[in-house]
Every structure is written in C-alpha cells, then in structure tokens.
Amino acid sequence: MSYLNNNTGYRETLLSTRSVCKKENYIILEPDGIVKNAIPGYENCDTTILGSPAMGADFADYISTVHPGGKNDAIGGDGIESFLYVISGKLTVKNADEEAELTEGGYIYSPADKPFSFVNNSDEDAFVYIYRRRYVAVEGLSAHTVVANINDTEWKEYEGMANCHSKDFLPAANDFGFDMNMHLLKFKPGACHGYIETHIQEHGMYFLQGKGMYRLDDEWVPLQKGDYVFMDSYVPQACYGVGTEDFIYIYSKDCNRDVAL
Numbered sequence: 001m002s003y004l005n006n007n008t009g010y011r012e013t014l015l016s017t018r019s020v021c022k023k024e025n026y027i028i029l030e031p032d033g034i035v036k037n038a039i040p041g042y043e044n045c046d047t048t049i050l051g052s053p054a055m056g057a058d059f060a061d062y063i064s065t066v067h068p069g070g071k072n073d074a075i076g077g078d079g080i081e082s083f084l085y086v087i088s089g090k091l092t093v094k095n096a097d098e099e100a101e102l103t104e105g106g107y108i109y110s111p112a113d114k115p116f117s118f119v120n121n122s123d124e125d126a127f128v129y130i131y132r133r134r135y136v137a138v139e140g141l142s143a144h145t146v147v148a149n150i151n152d153t154e155w156k157e158y159e160g161m162a163n164c165h166s167k168d169f170l171p172a173a174n175d176f177g178f179d180m181n182m183h184l185l186k187f188k189p190g191a192c193h194g195y196i197e198t199h200i201q202e203h204g205m206y207f208l209q210g211k212g213m214y215r216l217d218d219e220w221v222p223l224q225k226g227d228y229v230f231m232d233s234y235v236p237q238a239c240y241g242v243g244t245e246d247f248i249y250i251y252s253k254d255c256n257r258d259v260a261l
Helices: none
Strands: 018-024 026-029 043-049 059-075 078-088 091-094 101-102 104-109 116-119 124-134 146-149 156-158 161-168 180-187 203-209 211-216 220-226 229-230 237-242 247-254
Touching: 059 203, 059 247, 078 091, 078 116, 078 180, 101 104, 101 146, 180 237, 211 229, 237 247
Parallel strands: none
Antiparallel strands: 018 026, 026 229, 043 059, 059 116, 059 124, 078 104, 078 124, 091 101, 091 116, 104 146, 156 161, 161 180, 180 247, 203 229, 203 247, 211 220, 211 237
C-alpha cells in the first residue's frame, strides 16, 4: 500500500494545500502535495524526501514504497547513522552485524560506521520510513546495531498520563553511545500533552494514524495520517488527539549530547 500522492492531473476545485513552510520554525507537508524524488541507490522504489537541511533540519528522512524486487544496497555509513521502520509489508535488511526479515513494525538502526541494505523479496509492496543523520561522536562512546519489532514493546504511560502512551525504539535513555532516538507517541481521543513543551531538540514527525490538533509556535493546526512535520529547536509544541481513533506518530529526537560551541 502506497501512502504517496497518486492524485495526479487537474483538480475539479481551486488548488489548495494544508502544507506550511516556515523555515527555522516549523514545516508541515501534507501527502497530497509531496512528490517522488529520483535518488541514486533506490531501485524500483517510489521515494520522497521529507526532512532535510534545506528546511533547517540536521537530519534527512524519507518515506518510500518499495516494490517487489526494490532495493538499496547502501544506506548510511561514512559517519552517517541510519534507521528504517517498516510501516507495512516485508523487507530483508542487512549490515555488517545482522541480517533479518522485517515485517510490519520491524526496524533496524545501523551505526555510523555500518551502512545497511534492504531488498523486498516478497510479491507485495512494502512501505517504509527512513532516517539518516551525521553521528555526533564522543570519545569512549559508540552506538550499536539494533534490530527488533516495535510491536513486541509494551506501551508505557507518557509522563504519568493514563491516556497518552509512548514506545522507544532505541536504548538511548540508558546508553550515551546513542545521540538520537526514535519514538512512537499515542494519544487517545481527547488526550493531550501535559504542558506546552519548548526544548532545544528538533523533531521530524510522520503521522501514522488518526487526527490531532497540534500547537506549533503560536498556532494550532490540524494534522492527520500521512502528514509530516519538521519542528526546529525551541518551537513551542503540544498536541490534542481528536476524532474517534487513537492519534499515533513516529518521531525522531536528538539526545545525549552537550551544546556545541
């Protein structure tokens, strides 16, 4: 199943978009306006670049529909850490440490010195989220390969709230070798952050299910499944889940490093 825009051709109404571009603040990309990017290495894949330094991010992230036989032989390495999460379908992934078949919910984190590959050996499309970032090294510390399935991780209460839950993909909370983490956040209808957060960390957020109202800077904006948001440092942010189903998104967050001066 592809989440990329397939509504090509003329519209019957005036052109409009919910996308917002406020560089060095926040950016919203709705799925109707995103395009496919031709990127060397992605074979038989429909791939869209979402977050990038062009919008102010210190990372790049993507969504990609990997058709049967689709592959990429080398993601990351040469100082770039990388992460892939399977939203739907199956992929075989491999780096210098591990080879595994990932199903829905499966993921791989590969350290900055270990590029990884993927291939779709099935007869159905796979849909994936991919993240790349230059690793911030600290003497005596290092990250390691992680291959797992987030469906095997229990939801935990987010900051003590019974109607808001989270999952961590990586052991960054207990391992300073990691300079970033990926998370799932889930809001029940009517649930919200306990307060409006303002912090140095950036976020790239891809929305997987449901609808919500999100505070970005000084505005409340509606978001839904398929939307993407980049949030720069120190942007005030908070969320309410709305509608009839849980509001769930995956997001990146840099961590475990001091300010570079």
